[in-house]
Amino acid sequence: MRSNGKQKSLSIFGFLCITSLLLGCESQAAAKHTIMLILDSEETYYSQMIDEGVIAAVSEYSDVTVLKRIPAKVNDSEQQNRYLQEAVNLGVDTVIFSAADIDQSQKDLDRAYEKGLSIIMIDSFFSDSQSQNYIGTNDQEAGELAGTALIGALGTKAMIGVLNFEELANNSQEREKEKAFHAYLEKFPNIEIIEQQLSWTDSETVQLLTEEMLSKYPEMDGIVAFNEMTTTGAGKAVEAKKLQNKVAVIGFDTQKECIELLETGSIAALIVQNPFAIGYLAVQRALNPNDEKRSEEPLFTEVELVTKKNMYQSDKEKLLFPFAY
Numbered sequence: 075m076r077s078n079g080k081q082k083s084l085s086i087f088g089f090l091c092i093t094s095l096l097l098g099c100e101s102q103a104a105a106k107h108t109i110m111l112i113l114d115s116e117e118t119y120y121s122q123m124i125d126e127g128v129i130a131a132v133s134e135y136s137d138v139t140v141l142k143r144i145p146a147k148v149n150d151s152e153q154q155n156r157y158l159q160e161a162v163n164l165g166v167d168t169v170i171f172s173a174a175d176i177d178q179s180q181k182d183l184d185r186a187y188e189k190g191l192s193i194i195m196i197d198s199f200f201s202d203s204q205s206q207n208y209i210g211t212n213d214q215e216a217g218e219l220a221g222t223a224l225i226g227a228l229g230t231k232a233m234i235g236v237l238n239f240e241e242l243a244n245n246s247q248e249r250e251k252e253k254a255f256h257a258y259l260e261k262f263p264n265i266e267i268i269e270q271q272l273s274w275t276d277s278e279t280v281q282l283l284t285e286e287m288l289s290k291y292p293e294m295d296g297i298v299a300f301n302e303m304t305t306t307g308a309g310k311a312v313e314a315k316k317l318q319n320k321v322a323v324i325g326f327d328t329q330k331e332c333i334e335l336l337e338t339g340s341i342a343a344l345i346v347q348n349p350f351a352i353g354y355l356a357v358q359r360a361l362n363p364n365d366e367k368r369s370e371e372p373l374f375t376e377v378e379l380v381t382k383k384n385m386y387q388s389d390k391e392k393l394l395f396p397f398a399y
Contacts, residue, residue: 108166109360110141112157114174115148118302119329120349123396124172124196127353135361141166149239151178158182162189168360170353172196192363194356197247199372209356211347212374213247217254219379220298220324223343224265227322231264232295235287237271237280237304248300251326255298268294277331280307281314288315295321296342302327305344309335328394336382344380346393351375 111128113121125142132138143160145153151174159182161169169191173179176198187193197210224234239248259265268291271283284307288294297312299305305325312321313335322342325332335341352375359373380390 106137106139107135107168107361108139108141108164109168109170109357110143110157110161110164110166111170112154112161113142113144113172114154116144117148118327120302120327120347121172123349124353124356127350127355128170128357129353130350131354131357135357138361145174149174151175155179155182158186161191162186166191168192168194170194170196170356170360171198173198192360194359196352196356207359208372209352209359210372210375211247211352211377213250214254215374216326216345216347216377217251217256218258219345219377220251220255220300220326221258223324223345223379223381224259224296224298224322225262227324227342228265228296230262233266233268233291233293234296234298235269235271235284235291235294236267237284237297237299237308239272239301239304251300255300277303277306277310280304281310284308284311285315288312288317288321297321297323299323299325302329302332305329305341306331306335309341313338313340333385333394336380336385339382342381346378346380346390348375348377348393350396 109128109132111125113124115121116125121144128140132140141164143157154171154174155178158169158171158179162185169186171179171183171193173195183193193207195208195210197213199208224232228234236252238252269287271280271287280303284297288311297308299308305323305327306329308323308325309332312318312323318339323335323340324343324345325341326345326347328344328346332341332344336344355373355375376393378390378393380394384390385394
């Protein structure tokens, strides 16, 4: 991942407290502002929580309109590009954009940028020629945490499998995490990746692929999965084959099934991101753009390593169960 500017890590809960102190309980007055929120999918918990964060932030302002645009199918860059064209035609003030494939959308993003729209990227970066108005996970940190979790669970000698999206789906967020993970493992030459499965289908299909992989390689010690779908599928496969004490699954995200699999030991560790904070802070940046220097710097939200042992510590609980607080 390219990182232009000082990296920042910000807890949404601390941020909300500070905001409450500064602004009080009353809604903030704001000039009329139209935001188009373009997400990749409404099926994943990650995207749903981004949307919840946007809703929470907008509720603090008056006279703000949010136009939500989400393709009917996952990884539909063409439809996302049509939404970007619509944003230009409507003359919206800000686009908050989570790209299915940043390369496929770059041309339309450039056009929107040239037309004067404010573009806030979620989990993907603009080209080098544009300012990095980015809010999201620090993928370098997240990938390295996955490596840390793997070594913590298995030690420095193991045979593992890797699960991620299909290569044709050039989702930079997932790819950057995996690249950072592989770079981290270079320090441990006795960690051997013996199989890699790629899928863009549902978690049930991933489960079947993982079960086949586990049958093919009974010597496999662990699996690293880089997104919600593959994490759930891998955990279910380990559970179905009753390999909780044999195979350690390291995964991402906090969908309900992932948390349940963590509790039962079918997942050894989760790398937990904060999509609610991403959505919330994207709106705050859209409606408070006065600090130009700040708005050109990437803003990285927190990422945590959560295991069954620490999942009920207060700081971890807030990420796993945000609406309980």
